[in-house]
Amino acid sequence: MIRTAAVVGTGLIGTSAGLALSRRGVHVHLIDADESAARVAAARGAGTAGPPDGTVDLAVIAVPPGLVAQVLEQQQRRGLARAYTDVASVKSPTALGIGCGLPHPDVFVGGHPMAGSERSGPLAARADLFEGRPWILTPGPETSPAALNGVLAAVALCGAVPRVMEPHAHDRAVALVSHTPHLLASLMAARLADASGDALRLAGRGVRDVIRVAGGDPGLWTDIIRSNAPAIAEILEALAKDLAQLTRALHALEVAGSGEDAAEDAVAVLRELLVRGRDGWAAVHEPGGAASAGEVTLTVPLAGRPGEVDRLLHAAQESGIGEQDIRLSWSRAATGLSASLAASRLSAESVRRRLADDGWRVSVAAVP
Numbered sequence: 320m321i322r323t324a325a326v327v328g329t330g331l332i333g334t335s336a337g338l339a340l341s342r343r344g345v346h347v348h349l350i351d352a353d354e355s356a357a358r359v360a361a362a363r364g365a366g367t368a369g370p371p372d373g374t375v376d377l378a379v380i381a382v383p384p385g386l387v388a389q390v391l392e393q394q395q396r397r398g399l400a401r402a403y404t405d406v407a408s409v410k411s412p413t414a415l416g417i418g419c420g421l422p423h424p425d426v427f428v429g430g431h432p433m434a435g436s437e438r439s440g441p442l443a444a445r446a447d448l449f450e451g452r453p454w455i456l457t458p459g460p461e462t463s464p465a466a467l468n469g470v471l472a473a474v475a476l477c478g479a480v481p482r483v484m485e486p487h488a489h490d491r492a493v494a495l496v497s498h499t500p501h502l503l504a505s506l507m508a509a510r511l512a513d514a515s516g517d518a519l520r521l522a523g524r525g526v527r528d529v530i531r532v533a534g535g536d537p538g539l540w541t542d543i544i545r546s547n548a549p550a551i552a553e554i555l556e557a558l559a560k561d562l563a564q565l566t567r568a569l570h571a572l573e574v575a576g577s578g579e580d581a582a583e584d585a586v587a588v589l590r591e592l593l594v595r596g597r598d599g600w601a602a603v604h605e606p607g608g609a610a611s612a613g614e615v616t617l618t619v620p621l622a623g624r625p626g627e628v629d630r631l632l633h634a635a636q637e638s639g640i641g642e643q644d645i646r647l648s649w650s651r652a653a654t655g656l657s658a659s660l661a662a663s664r665l666s667a668e669s670v671r672r673r674l675a676d677d678g679w680r681v682s683v684a685a686v687p
Contacts, residue, residue, distance in 0.1 A: 321345055321472050323375040325399055327390055329353075329360035330539075331436060332406045333381030334444035337365030339477040342446050348375065360441040374398055377469050380405040383539055384546040388416030395422045402469040404430040408493055409546040410457045410486035428470040429457035429486065431493070432479055437534035447478065450639065451663035454479035457486045480663060494550035499558075501532050501540060502551065508533035565592055615667035617660040618682045619674065621647075628658075634677050635660055638670040 324340050325348040326333045337347045337360060347366030351357040354368070361368040378400035382390050384407040391403060403426055407413055410429050421427070434452040436443055454474045458467050474481045484492070508530040511519065544551060568585035621627055628647065635645055635658075644661040662670050671681045 321376045321469060321476060323371065323377075324348070324366075324473065325350060325371060325375045325378045325394075326360075326366065326381055327351070327378060327394060327399075328381035329356045329365070329441050330381060331439050331441070331443045332432065332434075332448075333379065334360040334363065334365045334441040335434075335446065335448040336379050336381065336406070336432075336477060338363065338444055338446035339449060340473065341366055343476040345473075345476065356441055360444070363441060363444065365441070365444065370399070375400045376402065377473050378403045379473070380407075383407065383542040384409040384412060385542045387413045388421075391427065392421055395426075401426065402466040403427045404456075404470045404473070406430055406432055407546075408497065408543055410455075410484075410489045412546050413486075424459065425461045425463045426466040427459075428462055428467055429459075430470060430474075431455040431457075431489065432474075432477070433497075434479075437532050439536040439539065447639075449474075450478040451666035452479050453482050455489055456481055456483050457489060458483065478666075490547050491550045494547055494554055498544055498547055498551050499554045501535065502544065502555070503558075504530050504533040505540075561592065564588060614661050615664055616684050617662060617667060617671055617674070618684070619658045619660065619679050621656040621658060623656055631658055631679065634674055634679065635670075638673045639666060640670060 321340070323346045324337075326337045327350045329337070329349050329351045333351075334349075337349055341347050341364060348371045349357040349360050349366045349368050350370050351360075357368040360366070378394055380387055380391050380394070380403060382405075387405045387407050391405065394400070395403065405413060407429075408431050410431065413429055432449050432452060432454045434448050436448075454477070456467070456470060456474070471481055507526075511522070511526075511530070565588065568588040571581050571585040572589075619631060621631070632642065632645065636642065640660050640662060646659045647656060648659065649656050660670070667683060671683055674681050
């Protein structure tokens with residue numbers, strides 16, 4: 320049972336953790352080298368600004384990866400908490416950093432909530448930021464059961480889904496699904512920095528989606544990427560080969576008088592890349608795809624009335640279901656049109672209730 324907690328670092332993630340825990344009745348203390356940030360977080364309801372008088376049940380170290388080991392050691396030496404976790408998006412350097420000099424390695428559990436925003440700071444924080452999202456835990460061989468249970472309890476209070484991973488496996492995974500995409504978004508956004516006004520006025524949802532995460536804090540992301548550089552470099556090297564092949568193909572299409580065979584080869588390279596891209600998109604987005612393991616499909620029958628689909632899309636999005644997680648299908652056997660919504664196991668019941676309250680008939684099936 321977690322009754323008291325301390326959050327060290329009141330940025331987006333730390334303040335969101337404070338809001339989530341406070342909402343569930345935990346007394347949270349907010350600590351930050353920038354006192355104004357802690358006070359803003361407190362004003363938002365994330366807890367009480369300032370350190371506790373005694374020892375709390377759990378301390379959440381919410382600082383950049385390069386500072387986790389240092390801050391963790393400082394707080395353990397002052398006896399801040401009975402158990403500790405962090406929220407840094409890189410785990411291996413942290414694991415190495417706490418291997419020597421840490422007073423109590425047995426009460427630390429590495430952690431990383433897979434949630435965030437391109438915005439930063441306590442004003443961007445949300446109490447529901449972690450709802451239904453994976454929260455990776457990387458306990459070491461010396462981690463005590465009591466510490467792990469305490470962190471698991473806090474993750475549950477935040478509404479997240481705990482998953483245990485080995486630190487190096489975690490870092491390779493986030494290099495692929497988070498860190499490298501952030502760099503690619505930044506590379507594309509950098510191309511737009513000196514674009515003409517005419518070009519920028521044409522920018523629509525497509526390019527905005529591509530560059531959205533590039534709006535993140537450059538200082539924080541420099542620390543994150545520096546901490547996970549080898550894993551990111553490996554992915555970028557593979558991407559560089561793809562880009563080189565694609566560039567050669569495009570130049571082959573550009574050159575006037577290129578042979579028909581050369582043009583066909585170039586088109587085949589282009590098409591093969593687009594097909595692979597669509598397959599990767601489907602692996603992330605399609606219900607039943609690789610990323611959907613452990614999800615729940617909610618099915619809503621539709622009558623085909625005008626405006627009905629738009630109303631359902633709005634209701635689903637209000638319930639936290641993204642447009643990319645909604646599919647429409649038609650079946651004569653199923654008597655017409657229906658919508659399938661992919662939700663996490665943790666959030667599925669609350670989504671079902673909210674849709675039912677709006678008058679929708681919803682059936683639920685777990686994805687094996």
